[in-house]
Amino acid sequence: MDQGVKWATELIDQKLALEEEQQKHSASSLTSANPPEVARTDTPLLEDEKRHGVKHKGIEGIKGHERVRKSSVDLRREIIEVGGTQYLFELCKKPRKKKEEKKPEPEPEEITGPVTNEDFLKAAVQGKLNMAEKFLVDGGSPDTCDEFRRTALHRASLEGHVEIAEKLLARGATVDFRDRLDSTAMHWACRGGHLEVVKLLQEKGANLNVKDKLLSTPLHVATRTGMVDIVEHLLNNGVDANSRDREGESALHDAVRLNRYKIIKMLILHGADMMAKNMAGKTPTDLVQLWQTDTRDVLEKQEPDATEMPA
Structure with missing residues (x-):
């Protein structure tokens, strides 16, 4: 070497x-402020990202980080303070709580009227596949974008909504569509930290x-x-x-x-x-x-x- x-x-x-x-x-806890909307990102924010790293990885907020466990010393001290060995015996005697049954996911809401461009773009952010599908089935363009030229694919890639990204690409969404800052869905998938979306975009011919x-x-x-x-x-x-x-x-x-x-x-x-x-x-x-x-x-x-x- x-x-x-x-x-x-x-x-x-x-x-x-x-x-x-x-x-x-040392134990650390991370708190996050409300992140800005995608459409608010501009060139100065890209400059700040370059200097200080990405502050907001997605519209819905930053992913949780693993918490640092207590050291063995802290754990032993805690046991001693609350009653020593006897406390451990009492803990062992306590019946374990049954795992809560996983609640079934709610049925997607029925969409009766037409889906607007704004609702379509929001659906891409919120992961509402049925609403995005309705828009596309009714003849809406998969490359519909906002005033910053951010498409549903940009938004779904940032949030990691793989199914919506797949549906958009299957309907002909331009994989390397550029927003006003020339960022593509690949840039946004990397910014959001979603490897599965990166792989999907790559499979569909995105320029790495x-x-x-x-x-x-x-x-x-x-x-x-x-x-x-x-x-x-x-x-x-x-x-x-x-x-x-x-x-x-x-x-x-x-x-x-x-x-x-x-x-x-x-x-x-x-x-x-x-x-x-x-x-x-x-x-x-x-x-x-x-x-x-x-x-x-x-x-x-x-x-x-x-x-x-x-x-």
Whole structure:
């Protein structure tokens, strides 16, 4: 392995190990504000996404993140405080609650009148397949869009509604239809983090290297969103790992700036150029160099007995 690649991957592994260690001893909860409507996204928001990552992954809100479990030390302390070993015995004696029976899904509401363009686009967001089907059966265009040229396929891709996306494509929806920011459904599927939609669009002939107005590819978007599985899929399907956006930056520049360590390692192993300069003359390696000092300082400050307390 090339010495530069070896050095970078080892440094990333060290950073990942440090993050995992810190996560073991801290619980985190994530709250999300109400996300903006799709139609509200504009060029400044795309610029902000590039700098700080994607804040809102879907119209209905950000997916829940796995909660960090309590450490064994905290658990043992909690048991002692509420009654020690006897408490465990009492817990074992308590009958287990029966699992609640899964309620049958409500029947889709019957649609009597015609479906308007606005209702059709809302149906794509909300996953209302019957309403979308009614619109299409009545002769509505699958490429119907709003004032920002966002189609139902854009919206369904962002939300991960695979069945609606399949129906739209079967009815002739343009797979690489561009909105006002030149984003396609593939960009929106990557932004929403929906691998199944990405695969569906790819199967229907979507361009994996298509660029939006910032010259960002789906790989750029998936990197900024932190969607490791989508990045891996795109790289395994031969996308250009060194494609540059409007500022001359590759996905590796984005990954380094946003501390996407797993993605950084993946990109490097798939041939991303660590010495590629952006318009400001900076390479990903220039940014990685900053980690070396930062990581070393953090590791040196770790107290040897800080990770575990006696029971």
